[in-house]
Amino acid sequence: xxxxxxxxxxxxxxxxxxxxxxxxxxxxxxDDHHLGKYNGxxxxxxxxxxxxxxxxxxxxxxxxxxxxxxxLSGTISWPGFGxxxxxxxxxxxxxxRYSGIPFTENPEGTLAWVSIDQVxxxxxxxxxxYFLPLVFSDDPRQFHGVMPYKDGKPVGWSVSLI
Numbered sequence: 001x002x003x004x005x006x007x008x009x010x011x012x013x014x015x016x017x018x019x020x021x022x023x024x025x026x027x028x029x030x031d032d033h034h035l036g037k038y039n040g041x042x043x044x045x046x047x048x049x050x051x052x053x054x055x056x057x058x059x060x061x062x063x064x065x066x067x068x069x070x071x072l073s074g075t076i077s078w079p080g081f082g083x084x085x086x087x088x089x090x091x092x093x094x095x096x097r098y099s100g101i102p103f104t105e106n107p108e109g110t111l112a113w114v115s116i117d118q119v120x121x122x123x124x125x126x127x128x129x130y131f132l133p134l135v136f137s138d139d140p141r142q143f144h145g146v147m148p149y150k151d152g153k154p155v156g157w158s159v160s161l162i
Contacts, residue, residue, distance in 0.1 A: 074143035
């Protein structure tokens, strides 16, 4: 059977000095699968857009800013991650330059600048602890990982760096 995951973007908007990242605290919708967690910005890819266009659209919708420089940090396959056990495949980006002033909130939650060294102390998806150090690393290699989920928890993690 072919693997047909939901394709998505996940973007981490960096402050101009690279010391902070813009995150969303998903704290507004009771039915939100991510309720209470902090996350990067992004979402599902539309059928008529490439992955970078999808990232830029999502960042504009969620933060009100225009991406001017993006870097692909890596990809992650999340079998079983969705609310109903759907498979997801995410393209993980760092946004290193943008224009505009970011929103302070959107319909999904509150946006906040967080120091890179404090990100892992926030309420995150458990699996974020595996890949976020790779996103914020100085290592220029991309990562490509697989993180199967079962009942809302990661049950494995394998990664290749290129």
